[in-house]
Amino acid sequence: MxxxxxVIVDRRRMRRKLTFWRVLAVLVAILxxxxxxxxxxxxxxxxxxxxxxxxxVTITGLIRNDQERVEALDKLAKSNVKAVIVxxxxxxxxxxxxxxxxxxxxxVAAAKPLVVVVDGLAASGGYIxxxxxxxxxxxxxxxxxxxxxxxxxxNFTDLLNKVGVKVEEIKSSPLKAAPxxxxxxxxxxxxxxxxxxxxxxxxxxxxxxxxRHMDDATLERVTDGRVFTGRQGLxxxxxxxxxxxxxxxxxxxxxxxxxxxxxxRDWQLRSRxxxxxxxxxxxxxxxxxxxxxxxxxxxxxWGTVQAIDRLNLDGLLALWHPSAAx
Numbered sequence: 001m002x003x004x005x006x007v008i009v010d011r012r013r014m015r016r017k018l019t020f021w022r023v024l025a026v027l028v029a030i031l032x033x034x035x036x037x038x039x040x041x042x043x044x045x046x047x048x049x050x051x052x053x054x055x056x057v058t059i060t061g062l063i064r065n066d067q068e069r070v071e072a073l074d075k076l077a078k079s080n081v082k083a084v085i086v087x088x089x090x091x092x093x094x095x096x097x098x099x100x101x102x103x104x105x106x107x108v109a110a111a112k113p114l115v116v117v118v119d120g121l122a123a124s125g126g127y128i129x130x131x132x133x134x135x136x137x138x139x140x141x142x143x144x145x146x147x148x149x150x151x152x153x154x155n156f157t158d159l160l161n162k163v164g165v166k167v168e169e170i171k172s173s174p175l176k177a178a179p180x181x182x183x184x185x186x187x188x189x190x191x192x193x194x195x196x197x198x199x200x201x202x203x204x205x206x207x208x209x210x211x212r213h214m215d216d217a218t219l220e221r222v223t224d225g226r227v228f229t230g231r232q233g234l235x236x237x238x239x240x241x242x243x244x245x246x247x248x249x250x251x252x253x254x255x256x257x258x259x260x261x262x263x264x265r266d267w268q269l270r271s272r273x274x275x276x277x278x279x280x281x282x283x284x285x286x287x288x289x290x291x292x293x294x295x296x297x298x299x300x301x302w303g304t305v306q307a308i309d310r311l312n313l314d315g316l317l318a319l320w321h322p323s324a325a326x
Contacts, residue, residue: 054249054258055081055112055267062319063093063125065100072269073104076112082262083113083252085245086133092125092319095149095200101125102207105132113256115248118142118239123227123320127238128204131211135255137248138230138239145238146320147208148225149200151193154181200316212237227320 055076076084086105092098108114109132116122118138122130123146130136130144138144160166160182167182178189205223208214214222214237222228222236233239241247252258 052259052262053081053265054083054085054252054262055079056245056264057084057086057267057269059086059088059090059101059126059129059269061090063090063101063129064097065094066097066269069269070100070104072267073108076267077108078111081112081265081267083256083258084108084115084267085248085252085264086114086116086129087119087245088116088122088126088130089119090126090129091121091123092128092146093317095125095204095316095318098125098128098318101129102132105129109133113252113258115251117243117245117248118144118230121320124148125318126320128207128318131207135241135248135251136239137241137243137251138233139244140230140242142230142233143227143320144230144233145222145227146225147204147223148318149197149204150317150319151197151315152317153179155179155185156181157184196316200318204318 057073057076105114114133115135115137116130116133118130118136119142120139121143122136122138123143127144127147136144167180169177169180169182171177174186175189175192179185179193205219208223209219218236222238228236228238230239230242234242241251243250249258249260249264253260
């Protein structure tokens with residue numbers, strides 16, 4: 001019996017040591033990958049900020065408020081790059097986030113020659129971002145437009161009635177927290193929301209008129225909420241030219257005096273280190289390698305949670321086809 005007890009104690013001691021070394025190995029791996037990622041990020045920033053280059057900025061997916069993006073674009077405006085090409089492939093997002101992005105890009109355009117290339121989609125908030133440039137290039141089959149504002153909210157009234165659940169509330173005024181989704185929307189609440197939508201739509205409508213220099217007849221045609229192909233957009237003055245990145249470069253050479261052999265560099269809107277996507281993958285692999293698979297799966301599942309969270313947009317939306325977004 002004594003021998004068995006000693007064996008059990010030894011095994012427990014060995015397990016504790018093994019766990020310690022496993023954890024230590026994971027920490028070393030994460031720190032090593034982090035150091036490499038930070039070095040790559042610094043080198044990438046240095047390359048993007050070099051003189052005699054054209055900076056390539058890429059805007060994809062849902063657009064929402066992003067202070068790090070604002071700071072990156074302000075840094076670009078103050079850099080010594082010769083010109084900027086902004087690639088956009090976005091269905092839009094929040095109205096406020098789209099406005100923030102538009103204003104940031106306008107500051108860049110005030111300091112550098114800037115041209116927008118619509119890769120596949122610049123709708124709603126994506127088109128708000130595109131209008132930051134005085135010259136918009138789109139492919140013939142790209143989609144642009146969707147000029148309008150949306151406010152969506154779920155209403156669970158019928159479901160709650162079927163289940164037999166009633167939500168009680170006490171509020172300071174009838175329009176506080178309205179609409180709330182737990183009761184039918186009152187005419188007063190609907191009118192208040194409609195006023196918000198109409199005011200934001202008027203802002204969007206006027207921006208299209210002013211930035212695209214449209215007459216009233218054309219403006220009425222393009223501001224009914226629909227999307228247009230690049231070819232239709234060219235006719236309706238939503239875009240200025242059909243083509244791709246090379247078309248944008250040619251325009252910069254012809255109109256802005258940029259040398260044709262100027263190299264292109266990607267300008268990161270988000271630090272590679274702060275994004276942590278590389279670290280998540282590396283840490284997951286390291287955990288799995290030392291036998292901590294469940295922790296690795298939890299870590300990689302975090303990325304899925306983040307992707308779902310990106311679809312949780314609040315407030316007024318300048319968004320087209322949200323089911324296919326991001």
